Amino acid sequence: MSIFKKNDSAAGAKLDMDAKAAALASEEDEESKIAKLLKKMPKWRYIVLIVLTLAMTAFQLYIKLVKPLQPWAQIPLHMCFALAVVFLFNPMADKVKNKENKLRNLWWIYDAALLGCVAFICYFFLTHANALNMRVLSVDPMTTLDIVVAVMLIFCVMEAVRRTVSLALFFVILFFMAYAFFGQYLKGTFRFAGMTFGQFCETLMYGQNGIFGSPLSTSMGTLFYFMVFGAFFSNCGGGSVLIDLGMKLSDKTAGGPAKAAVLSSGLLGMISGSAVANVSTTGVLTIPLMKKAGYTPEEAGAVESVASTGGQIMPPIMGAGAFIMAEMIGVKYMTIATSAIIPACAYFGAAFILVHLLAKKRAMSSTNAGLKYQGSAILPRLYRLTPIILLVIMIFSGMSMPRAAIYCTLLAIVINLTAKDIRMNPRQMLHTLMEGVRQASNVAIPTAACGIMIGIVVRSGVAVKIAKLIGTSGNSNLLLALAVAAVGCLLLGMALPTVAAYLIANTLFCSAIQKLGVEPLVANMFIFYFGVVAQITPPVCLASFTAAGIANASAWKTGWKAFYFAITAFIAPFIFVYRPAILLIGTVPEIILAVVMTACATFFLASGVAGFMGKNLNPVERLLFYVAALLFVLPGSMYDIVGIVLGVVLIAWCIIRGKQEKKLAAA
Secondary structure, three states: OHHHHHHHHHHHHHHHHHHHHHHHHHOOOHHHHHHHHHHHOOHHHHHHHHHHHHHHHHHHHHHHHOOOOOHHHHHHHHHHHHHHHHHHHOOHHHHOOOOOOHHHHHHHHHHHHHHHHHHHHHHHHHHHHHHHHOOOOOOOOOOHHHHHHHHHHHHHHHHHHHHHOOHHHHHHHHHHHHHHHHHHHOOOOOOOOOOOHHHHHHHHHHOOOOOOOHHHHHHHHHHHHHHHHHHHHHHOOHHHHHHHHHHHHOOOOOOHHHHHHHHHHHHHHHHHOOHHHHHHHHHHHHHHHHHHHOOOHHHHHHHHHHHHHHHHHOOOOOOHHHHHHHHHHOOOHHHHHHHOHHHHHHHHHHHHHHHHHHHHHOOOOOOOHHHOOOOOOOHHHHHHHHHHHHHHHHHHOOOOHHHHHHHHHHHHHHHHHHOOOOOOOHHHHHHHHHHHHHHHHHHHHHHHHHHHHHHHHHHHOHHHHHHHHHHHHHOOOHHHHHHHHHHHHHHHHHHOOHHHHHHHHHHHHHHHHHHOOOOHHHHHHHHHHHHHHHHHOOOOOHHHHHHHHHHOOOHHHHHHHHHHHOHHHHHHHHHHHHOHHHHOOOOHHHHHHHHHHHHHHHHHHHHHHHOEOOOEOOHHHHHHHHHHHHOOOOOOHHHHHHHHHHHHHHHHHHHHHHHHHHHHHHO
8 A cells, every 4th residue: 555655646746746846847938937026016116126226236336347335335235225126026925816815915014124235234334334344253242233135135135045945045144144143052073162143143244254245246336337238248149049040050960959058058058148048048949859859858858947047157158156166266267268168068069969879769850840950040140249358358457357248248239229120218228128137136135144154164164074074085086085075066056056056066175176286267167067967966957947838848857968068077176186187187198188078088988878870779788888988087097098998998998889780770
């Protein structure tokens, strides 16, 4: 009897997952969603949001183009703007379906109280900015007013996290907050002295690792401008050109729609950085075509989710986590972007090779007229990509990133005004700005919230203790220590957005990896990659769920298929550690050798995953391809030689056997 109950439960869970996938896929794209939301909201809230949007934009432009404010004025002001925008875009009253319900009015009172707290917090920091510059942490006492403001701030940030990020991050931070008070009662390694309530408030509000730490500073100083640029570039015509370009470049080859998904999502990901947004934008075009070409629904959804997730590691404009990484390490962002070029090429190269081999395996046609690009001519529209090209040139030439983003945003607007077919009216321009400000605010919330966790971890010494544990395991086996850190990053990434996962993993694992002799950039890239690929790791993989909904496929099967297709991304971070040259760290010969070895590993691994190389591979042949690829991860030239020899012999064997099988079949 219990067996049947268990099966019913599993079936119910699968149905729930598929229903969630369908719901995600049915959601409108971000632009349509914002426009519809703004149209439906009450006029007073719409006007207040317009005022907030213009005020926040004016503030951000002032501190970059005119002069900065006091640190204790501008960072809290950015935070308060973000909180107000989030609360107004996501009011609790909207959760009440019946507009006549009295509970709706109570929720508005609650939201009004939150906005009042935000206004008071803003007033406090603006009037105390000069005094706070002179304040000495852990020396000057916390006044009653300080504690009241700290409680308001923490409560508002946590409520914003609950509404806009995820309950997972909410509970993770609650766990660390509880540890701050109850850690003193634990026994063993993780016991610490504990904090008083005053110390807790001071650490989170005034500490350099607290809410107003470097992650939120990056949100204010860099991410805001790139979020607004991304909104304008995408809505002003650049995004559609990137999608069409990917479709056009791959419409004459076998498996063209799948290759279009890889190219389009990679190109769009350069300015989006959101896997789910990429899937919902490009997937509605590519997934139906992939199914028509001969890919199964699960394969079509998996290819799209893998390609869309890779947008966060695709230079020149990667995900928000990369900008924060630059701030945490203390290097220029272009150093991060440049270092990511080869790994990103390996990631998308593996996906491209994989879909090509699957197309050959299924003998898909490259001449199907229904799979050809049918859109407008691309060449006359290429000028709309000028903003993204100019942005890269400006950053490489040494211009500050925020200023470059501002100028290129203005260029995108000018280009839009000159194009009659896509020209936006003033209201659409305003809505695009509101979309960019909303996205920037949604990024500011998790960066501030992670400051709570980071402040507690640093104050309690948890990071040092974890470093000792990993260091102990890694003294004799670096690979084992890296595996421990990788599993931790994957667990965090499955439950949290990439930004939050990276920040928490950075605090917990990065110093431990560095103490084992790994360079800071390599260690950070290691945990960043695992934070990204965790977004397509079941059981929580929203990009795969969204793609499954579009493909009418099983969400569970699509998630695992995407995990399998993205296996290259799971070995790439280990290659970083043993071959830092792949991140352009080292001499020219070392870099060239690393590129060649990475290309070989990518090709062999993609062949094994596809199960095809001139013929269908049997289980032993697939296993040998995996072994050949994994040999390049291990340090030492002998492993490289063995890997190359094994791979080349396997390819030759499979091609020769494939030709023989075709002759026998023809005879």
